[in-house]
Amino acid sequence: AQSVTQLGSHVSVSEGALVLLRCNYSSSVPPYLFWYVQYPNQGLQLLLKYTTGATLVKGINGFEAEFKKSETSFHLTKPSAHMSDAAEYFCALRGGASSNTGKLIFGQGTTLQVKP
Amino acid sequence: GAGVSQSPSNKVTEKGKDVELRCDPISGHTALYWYRQSLGQGLEFLIYFQGNSAPDKSGLPSDRFSAERTGGSVSTLTIQRTQQEDSAVYLCASSSSTGGVLTEAFFGQGTRLTVV
Secondary structure, X not given: OOEEEEEOOEEEEEOOOOEEEXXXXXXXXXXXXXXXXXXXXXXXXXXXXXXXXXXXXXXXXXXEEEEEOOOOEEEEEEXXXXXXXXXXXXXXXXXXXXXXXXXXXXXXXXXXXXXX | OOOOEEEOOEEEEOOOOOEEEEEEOOOOOOEEEEEEEOOOOOEEEEEEEEOOOXXXXXXXXXXXXXXXEHHHOOEEEEEOOOXXXXXXXXXXXXXXXXXXXXXXXXXXXXXXXEEO
16 A cells, blocks of 8 residues: 655744655655645645656756655755745655556645744 | 636535535546645545556545546536535645556645535
C-alpha cells in the first residue's frame, strides 16, 4: 500500500532560519512526489514536484526538495524563512505517471510557524 | 475557466438533509478528484474520475456519499442524510493528461460544509 508520513505536525522557526519539513513515503512503484502549501481559508497550491530525472527539485518561493530513494524521503527545505511562509504544508504521493494510478495520497500536513 | 471553481463556498445544512457540492474543473482537464479535509486533519481521498474510465470510489466513507461527472467536465458530490461528522471542507482538484501521463493536481478553494 502507498502511504505518506510527515514527521512533525507543527514546526516553528525564527525568521531567517532554515526551514526543514520532513516527508517519508512508501510505494511499491516509482513514485511521483509533490509538496503543496495551504494558506488559511484557501485551497492547495503546488510548491514543487518530483517525477523523474534530477532528484533535487526547485519550486516557488525559494523552496526545494530532494528525492532520496534509499531513504524513501522527500524533505522540503528553504534556506531562510520569511513571515509569509507561515502556512500548512502537505506532502503527496502518486504511484507513477499513469492516469490509471492518478489517486494522490497526502500526508497529515505540517503547520509551519515563523517567529519574528 | 482559469482555475478550479467550487460552489458554494460555504454551506450550512441541518442534520438529515441532502447536500450537493459542485466542482468545475480547469477546461480540458480529464482527471478530477474530491478530497475531504476535516479540522486539523490531512486530506482524505474520496473519489477520482479519469476520462471515460470507471471512477475510483474507494475513498467514499459510506453509501450516503456519491459523485457524478457529467460530460467529462462538471462534477457533483452528493451527501445524503447528512450527519454532524460530515462537517468538513470538501476540496476538488483536476489534472490534465497527455499520453496517459498526469500533470500535477490543481485545487479549488473548497466548500466548507457545516452540519448543524
